[in-house]
Amino acid sequence: MLPPHRPAPAVRIGALPRRGLFALGGAALAVALAPVTTRTAMAAAAPRSDPFTLGVASGDPLPDGVVLWTRLAPRPLEPLGGLPFAGYPVQWQIAADPAFRRVVRAGTATARAEYGHSVHVDVRGLRPGHDYYYRFRTGGHLSPTGRTRTAPAVSASPRALRFAVASCQAYTDGYFSAYRHLAAEDLDVVFFLGDYIYENAVTSVGGNRFDPALRLPDAFELPVDTLDLYRMRYALYRSDPDLQAAHAAFPWVLTWDDHEVQDNYAAGVPRFDIPARDFLVQRANAYRAYWENQPLRRPQQPSGAGMRLHRRLRFGDLAEAHVLDTRQYRSDQACGDGLRAGCADRDDPRRSVLGDAQRGWLLDGMNRSGTRWTILAQQMMMAECRYGGDPALLDMDKWDGYAADRRKVLATAARVPGTVVLTGDVHINYAADLRPDFGRPSAPAVAVELVGTSVSSGGNGTDSTPRLDQQRRDSPHLLFANAQRGYVRCTLTRSTLRADYRTLPFVNRPGAPITTRASFVSDRDRPGLSPA
Incomplete structure (x- = not known):
């Protein structure tokens, strides 16, 4: 017994001794791309x-x-x-x-x-x-x-499924206070939708997380690319007591976005000008460290620079969650990435954010599910999101840059009642109705999307901004837009979805209280969000 x-005792990061890194130079490719050996040292x-x-x-x-x-x-x-x-x-x-x-x-x-x-x-x-x-x-x-x-x-008929949606936790941008509140919720599961770590160099830390007289080991002043550096970055994040509390309170279902490897990367294409072979080494290091540091099964264990992260989880006949990977298999962003107007390439049917194999897996699974609700747990905003201008600016890194894939998914959702898309990435709370044609605001919704804000990324945030107000005016399918920090708490019953947007007033110091900023409901058989 x-x-x-x-x-466990608290970890005082700044007081830890500094030590040199293991080198991953000429042997990096072999270490990163070879499968883990079946033998370990004594x-x-x-x-x-x-x-x-x-x-x-x-x-x-x-x-x-x-x-x-x-x-x-x-x-x-x-x-x-x-x-x-x-x-x-x-x-x-x-x-x-x-x-x-x-x-x-x-x-x-x-x-x-x-x-x-x-x-x-x-x-x-x-x-x-x-x-x-x-x-x-x-x-x-x-x-x-x-x-x-x-x-x-699998044969059970649960009355409800309670879950939370979280994403984007930049350690340097503030405290993870949202997790202390999340740990106190009554939940069945937590969906984490990307940007568990950030790969950029840590040259300063906001939110007074460290005593100014102390400093991180010198290795943190480097951008993350080696296996050691990725492991140490996960250790920094996982040392946070609020994050530990939330992990210890519920099972998590995780997927990644871009910062677990490199900002806005697309499959084997890096954002920055580095050789493709070197980037695959970096991606292999990142994928391996990701698996090591998350509660994932052996089928998700990476093989070199590849890792099958998309998978399904079923909750009786009430809901089935399709966990997606919108980074590893995508086509390079259209028109040079970023905000673009009039980009014809975004409609190219040969371009995909999921890749042909994963898209086929998803559409087949949606059609075969047979549950009351179908959850797509994924990273990037699926609803059209205009950033002003005439013609409007659209973000090529999101589903707006992969319009053909979006049409295929929403066409399937139109035949599958109860489709709910869960999203992270943008550090903003949105509540959106999803339509096959966003240019026809009178058309009925075929699904709904709940976009969760960040846990800390972007600092304190604000309740509203002129840009968010303009987005709502330009996009009738956006029912809510809020840029505070927090998470989304959701309840699925046999017939309804309820989403509570839980927000914090600040993250630059500990102890922030939490409130429910807005709540929305949607009927399974008549999708469309309305204020609760």
């Missing part, structure tokens, strides 16, 4: 200090199972978390009660150096629709306790 739970002595500084997490709930995650890192901002290149046995338990008197599954996994000393346990044999508690132990050190929840049985 493991000893009683105790919380087990080393147990860590002397607490290795659970990055908390615990669970994800991708199934009716009979869930993924449990942790990563050993006694000195998290050093390469390999300050541990030698060795394997460590890690015991895990999952119980039906928080005191662990009724342990239902237990075992031992190995935190392997090749995986950054991360642990992914795919637990099966659990009961559908139940809460469970889990924890890890290694060398006498006990992790924090996490709570998770399995999905309902």
